Amino acid sequence: MSLQATTRPPAQRQARAVRLGPRSVAALALVSAVGVAGFGWPFLAPPTSRIGAHAQDAPWLFAGVLVLLVAVVAAAISESGLGPKAVAMLGVLAATGAALRPIGAGTAGIEPMFFLMVLSGRVLGPGFGFVLGSVTMFASALLTGGVGPWLPFQMLAMGWFAMGAGLLPGPDRLRGRGELAMLAGYGFLAAFAYGTVMNMAGWPFMSALASNVAFDPHAPVAANLARFVAYCLATSLGWDLGRAVVTVVLTFTLGPAVLRALRRATRRAAFETPVTFDAAEK
Numbered sequence: 001m002s003l004q005a006t007t008r009p010p011a012q013r014q015a016r017a018v019r020l021g022p023r024s025v026a027a028l029a030l031v032s033a034v035g036v037a038g039f040g041w042p043f044l045a046p047p048t049s050r051i052g053a054h055a056q057d058a059p060w061l062f063a064g065v066l067v068l069l070v071a072v073v074a075a076a077i078s079e080s081g082l083g084p085k086a087v088a089m090l091g092v093l094a095a096t097g098a099a100l101r102p103i104g105a106g107t108a109g110i111e112p113m114f115f116l117m118v119l120s121g122r123v124l125g126p127g128f129g130f131v132l133g134s135v136t137m138f139a140s141a142l143l144t145g146g147v148g149p150w151l152p153f154q155m156l157a158m159g160w161f162a163m164g165a166g167l168l169p170g171p172d173r174l175r176g177r178g179e180l181a182m183l184a185g186y187g188f189l190a191a192f193a194y195g196t197v198m199n200m201a202g203w204p205f206m207s208a209l210a211s212n213v214a215f216d217p218h219a220p221v222a223a224n225l226a227r228f229v230a231y232c233l234a235t236s237l238g239w240d241l242g243r244a245v246v247t248v249v250l251t252f253t254l255g256p257a258v259l260r261a262l263r264r265a266t267r268r269a270a271f272e273t274p275v276t277f278d279a280a281e282k
Contacts, residue, residue, distance in 0.1 A: 020127040024075045028130065031068040035156045039200045042215050042224055069155050073131050089265065090132060093120050097136035098143050111243050113140070114194075115250035116258070117162040118187045122179075123262040126166030133162035153201040161190050180255050187247035195240035199232050 020028065037044065093116065100113040113136065121129025134155040141147045141154070168182060204215040213231040215224060 019125070024072065024127065027068070027072045027075045031072050031156065032160070034068060035153075035160075038153065039197050042200070042204045042217075042228075043221055069134050069152065069159070073134065086128070089124075090128070090135065093132055094135045094139050097132070098139035101136075101140040102144050110246050112246060112250055114161070114187060114191055114243060114247045115254070117158065118165045118183055118190070118247065118251065119255060119258050119262060121162035121165030122168060122171070122183060123259060123266060124166065125171075126163040129162035129164075129166040130159040133158035133160070150198075150201060153198065157194050157197050161194050164190060179259075180252055183255065184248045184251040187251055188244045191244035191247050192240045195236050195243065196232060199236055200228070203228060203231055 097113040097116050100116060101111060103110070103112060117129070117133055117136065120132055124132070137155045137158045138151070141151050165183070165186060168186060170179070170182075174182070213227050213234060215227065219227070
């Protein structure tokens, strides 16, 4: 009797439509640093600073984040050699996400686009996820008329959100219920995180005289942190919870089919295979 060794076939490495190179990583780090300052300056500036006196100018100042975001996208495209197939997939997914966003507008956080951003970032990688999240928010703002000083913050936050899904462990091996549970858990937490950071973008511009939960530039950090928590509980907790629950439900119900479709499209597109043309016969 002969014994035949059986080995499990190695997992196929998942192709990435956009692979971040050194220049892209540096630009992304710069944008993220500016974004952190733009979101968190109320907790970073001491009460004695004069930055609170210029709070109304902050939207215009941090609107420069939009320019840096475009630079990140351009760097990622130029360095990775983003081909027409990846551009086409980016356009389709961004258009789909932009079309999904108005479906739940004003309805208790029913926002199915978050579920699509999570799964797309998971399959296509963090670079593609960041580009997709930013472009989708920009496209949806044009579609819904939501263009304003808040748009750069939305683009950056959604870019982080989708990029984080691409950084989750096991992109080549983890499949099935374990992967769905991980994506659902990430989507649940990220939905709250997105709402929280967007609250930070708008909260400082409330007048401290109008509410006891508004930002007070003269109060210590601990007092403003308590005000911010109360502001989130009073204004956005229900919306964020709805977004998180919808993301989890859609991940478990539609996630397997969408993941298969995205992976099938990625394999057929063969992003990392260079395109060659045969010389014409004379």
